[in-house]
Amino acid sequence: MTVAGAPRPDVNENAPSSLAVACVRALMERHGLPKYRQSAWLADAMGLSYSQAHRRMTGASPWTLEDLAKVAALFGETLADVVAATQPGAAVSGTMNVGPTAMPCRIWLGDEVDRHSAGPVVAIRTSAGWSAIPASEATEDVVYRIEKIEARPADATRKVIAILDDDEDLTNSICAHFDASGYDARPFYKIADLLASAAAQMYDGYVIDWIVGDTSVLKLIAALREKDPKSPIVVLTGQVIAGVVEDYAAAAHNALSAGFDGVQIHAANGYLIDQFLRDGTNLRDDEYGGTVENRLRLLRETAEAVAAVAGPGRTAVRLSPNGEVQGCNDRDPATLFPAAAEMLARIGISFLELREPTPEGTFGKPEWPPIAPAIRARFPGPLVLNSDYGFERAQETLDEGLADAIAFGRLYIANPDLVERFATGAPVAGDDQATWYSQGAEGYIDYPRVEARAA
Numbered sequence: 001m002t003v004a005g006a007p008r009p010d011v012n013e014n015a016p017s018s019l020a021v022a023c024v025r026a027l028m029e030r031h032g033l034p035k036y037r038q039s040a041w042l043a044d045a046m047g048l049s050y051s052q053a054h055r056r057m058t059g060a061s062p063w064t065l066e067d068l069a070k071v072a073a074l075f076g077e078t079l080a081d082v083v084a085a086t087q088p089g090a091a092v093s094g095t096m097n098v099g100p101t102a103m104p105c106r107i108w109l110g111d112e113v114d115r116h117s118a119g120p121v122v123a124i125r126t127s128a129g130w131s132a133i134p135a136s137e138a139t140e141d142v143v144y145r146i147e148k149i150e151a152r153p154a155d156a157t158r159k160v161i162a163i164l165d166d167d168e169d170l171t172n173s174i175c176a177h178f179d180a181s182g183y184d185a186r187p188f189y190k191i192a193d194l195l196a197s198a199a200a201q202m203y204d205g206y207v208i209d210w211i212v213g214d215t216s217v218l219k220l221i222a223a224l225r226e227k228d229p230k231s232p233i234v235v236l237t238g239q240v241i242a243g244v245v246e247d248y249a250a251a252a253h254n255a256l257s258a259g260f261d262g263v264q265i266h267a268a269n270g271y272l273i274d275q276f277l278r279d280g281t282n283l284r285d286d287e288y289g290g291t292v293e294n295r296l297r298l299l300r301e302t303a304e305a306v307a308a309v310a311g312p313g314r315t316a317v318r319l320s321p322n323g324e325v326q327g328c329n330d331r332d333p334a335t336l337f338p339a340a341a342e343m344l345a346r347i348g349i350s351f352l353e354l355r356e357p358t359p360e361g362t363f364g365k366p367e368w369p370p371i372a373p374a375i376r377a378r379f380p381g382p383l384v385l386n387s388d389y390g391f392e393r394a395q396e397t398l399d400e401g402l403a404d405a406i407a408f409g410r411l412y413i414a415n416p417d418l419v420e421r422f423a424t425g426a427p428v429a430g431d432d433q434a435t436w437y438s439q440g441a442e443g444y445i446d447y448p449r450v451e452a453r454a455a
């Protein structure tokens with residue numbers, strides 16, 4: 001039976017362009033995979049790039065029956081189950097709320113009805129999803145009859161996580177931490193034991209050390225993926241790669257879904273990508289470390305993945321080439337950063353921003369002369385410069401052709417009408433460092449505009 005006046009909730013929410021997409025979406029939703037993770041999951045499970053997976057998930061690339069069956073099998077379902085679930089009469093996932101207890105369940109929805117004429121238990125849709133509740137507790141005027149309901153207590157059991165480290169004490173303390181957080185953590189001290197166990201049973205996730213014996217983590221991940229193609233793997237190190245690029249792509253997707261016009265990748269100021277770029281922090285001996293090309297790899301993969309989601313014209317990058325920031329530095333930035341710029345130009349990003357402090361600057365002193373001129377020579381797209389600019393220096397820089405735009409930080413904090421002040425020659429206000437990180441409105445929305453000040 002279909003629900004009058006309402007689309008089936010598990011399918012067609014985003015009007016997927018084909019039945020296959022509707023089936024896969026509904027399958028993933030049934031198994032609790034949120035929309036923003038679906039393309040990344042598919043890429044991982046099917047060995048596709050993020051953009052190939054995203055095209056499958058949006059119906060831009062076709063599905064074969066074999067691929068559909070493979071995805072179904074990864075969730076323990078058959079092709080027939082998956083197709084049947086999207087047909088009229090399919091059930092929705094929800095919770096059965098009795099008093100304070102919420103038990104996962106499947107609900108076969110009936111017609112929309114007035115709550116007064118519904119049976120003793122009805123279904124309602126809340127922002128958290130579908131719920132079955134006693135009709136007497138419903139406050140909605142219109143509720144859904146329930147044709148059938150099936151509890152899924154297995155869904156309520158604790159998630160099982162495998163922890164692998166050859167340091168037994170560390171493994172046990174990580175397990176204790178996960179157990180205390182509501183997971184069922186299983187310790188492993190040897191790779192062979194973990195692989196044998198993963199072949200025999202499903203884990204909801206893995207936490208593995210970066211180095212176990214002399215096996216590289218990439219080899220270990222590949223071996224684990226043969227046993228379990230889909231559960232998340234977290235690597236215990238500050239130098240995580242697995243999943244990072246997908247996370248940037250998912251973040252870009254989320255930002256665009258939230259209405260932003262574009263995404264700037266933060267590859268500056270000693271944060272993760274900058275740590276990979278510069279040889280003072282990147283001590284790796286794999287394909288992400290050593291040569292300039294290797295150290296650029298994470299930035300390249302991230303920029304390609306974000307550009308595949310947002311489009312190169314809506315993807316920008318920020319770099320901080322000319323000195324140490326947060327412990328991150330390079331011995332030869334004049335080689336590294338122009339090479340980065342050239343690589344980003346090949347991807348066709350919309351603009352490149354450089355934060356280069358001056359000797360008189362307030363945010364760290366430069367150890368190198370500006371790298372911006374060498375970067376400009378290798379990057380034909382728009383170049384934006386930042387740090388310690390006032391109006392005059394900004395205009396001079398533009399007039400000299402050293403940049404296409406200037407980005408302002410603190411001046412914008414202190415002058416909500418900065419553009420108008422520049423345009424009219426009105427004086428600019430200074431900022432108050434004491435309120436940079438205030439926890440309320442102070443320092444955020446209380447700097448006056450020129451007219452307000454004059455009034």
Ligand SMILES: Cc1cc2nc3c(=O)[nH]c(=O)nc-3n(C[C@H](O)[C@H](O)[C@H](O)COP(=O)(O)O)c2cc1C
Nearest residue numbers: 268269355363386387388389407408409410411436
């Ligand atoms: C309060 C405050 C917070 C900042 N937070 C960040 C940050 O999280 N990440 C970052 O890369 N830069 C951060 N910056 C640096 C700015 O992006 C900018 O590079 C810096 O303020 C220099 O530009 P300006 O001289 O125009 O202020 C911050 C600056 C200020 C004043």
